[in-house]
Amino acid sequence: MTPLSINLALQGGGAHGAFTWGALTRILEDPEIEIAAISGTSAGALNGAALKAGLTSAPGDAGRQAALDNLDWLWAQMGAVNDPGLQAWLDAISPPAALMSRALEYSLPVAMIDAYTRAISPYALGAAYQNPLRRIVDRFRFDRVCSHAGPAFFVNTTRVSNGKIRVFTQDEMCTDVILASACLPSVFQAVEIYDTETDRIEAFWDGGYTGNPALFPLFDPAFSRDVVIINVNPLETETLPRTPMEIQNRINEISFNSSLLRELRAIAFVQRMLTTGALTPGTMRDLNIHMISDDVLMNALSVATKMVPLPTVLGQLKIAGYDAAAKFLDAHKADLGVKSTVDLPTMFG
Numbered sequence: 001m002t003p004l005s006i007n008l009a010l011q012g013g014g015a016h017g018a019f020t021w022g023a024l025t026r027i028l029e030d031p032e033i034e035i036a037a038i039s040g041t042s043a044g045a046l047n048g049a050a051l052k053a054g055l056t057s058a059p060g061d062a063g064r065q066a067a068l069d070n071l072d073w074l075w076a077q078m079g080a081v082n083d084p085g086l087q088a089w090l091d092a093i094s095p096p097a098a099l100m101s102r103a104l105e106y107s108l109p110v111a112m113i114d115a116y117t118r119a120i121s122p123y124a125l126g127a128a129y130q131n132p133l134r135r136i137v138d139r140f141r142f143d144r145v146c147s148h149a150g151p152a153f154f155v156n157t158t159r160v161s162n163g164k165i166r167v168f169t170q171d172e173m174c175t176d177v178i179l180a181s182a183c184l185p186s187v188f189q190a191v192e193i194y195d196t197e198t199d200r201i202e203a204f205w206d207g208g209y210t211g212n213p214a215l216f217p218l219f220d221p222a223f224s225r226d227v228v229i230i231n232v233n234p235l236e237t238e239t240l241p242r243t244p245m246e247i248q249n250r251i252n253e254i255s256f257n258s259s260l261l262r263e264l265r266a267i268a269f270v271q272r273m274l275t276t277g278a279l280t281p282g283t284m285r286d287l288n289i290h291m292i293s294d295d296v297l298m299n300a301l302s303v304a305t306k307m308v309p310l311p312t313v314l315g316q317l318k319i320a321g322y323d324a325a326a327k328f329l330d331a332h333k334a335d336l337g338v339k340s341t342v343d344l345p346t347m348f349g
Contacts (some may be wrong), residue, residue: 007226011041011260012043038052038151039154053067056145065206097301113308117187158210161203230291232293297320
């Protein structure tokens, strides 16, 4: 049986990255799908590292199970409940994620956190500052994350000095690279790393500002033609944001989607040039673009549920991601290796 090879592009979005956890769970359950390369940003970088470390720990089904175990462990560290019975009980007594998001958005603790991060720099903490993600990321098996076995792995960050994207390869992977990719500057101090590209120590912020996620590392002819984007930030919304938090949330979504949309527009341009004969086939890579998303759910959530990882919401996001990936595979698995399932001409028409 010839495997269906795909590249994964994993968006960031704070605790909403639990949606990607669910989508990856469904993908890993399909033995016919092989992952050639992963590009991840912020929460997508954490998910990607857990996935890569598992897949390279053992061949075949054992590696897939290890990846599933790694993802479950990662999100348990974030606050998720991995006991199905307990999760079912929590779901039964809890309101839907959208209602919990609205309640959280108007809660005093979230209002205080929002006000604090707007008024106080993370540098004000001085020597008392600690990145709360470090204790988790330090426990990743970087010998496996950096392995040349399994899928290639890329993590996207933003270089503070010049505002350009810096893509780290698996050879460069370490705790600081993952933390840099998830470094929101209003919450965390910039992560400083020796940068071989500039030959000096550079400060890095969240990769979402310049690549959420970056697609161009996946253009290498050695990888699959099929790029599956697991989208956490909704591309479109039908509701006009009115409250301060709704406005801030939509600004964040637009900002973090802008780099992805630019790359998709460039891919659409190349496809049009190849179709019309303006470009000779083979001079530019013709990619198949796919997307797993749930914009209805994500539009009902807010920046509050990105910041505060409630166990019930994480569980509902995992289920939503699993269901979205299942629907994608049911509808489009036969299209992998054949054609795009995202209508780029219509998207940018």
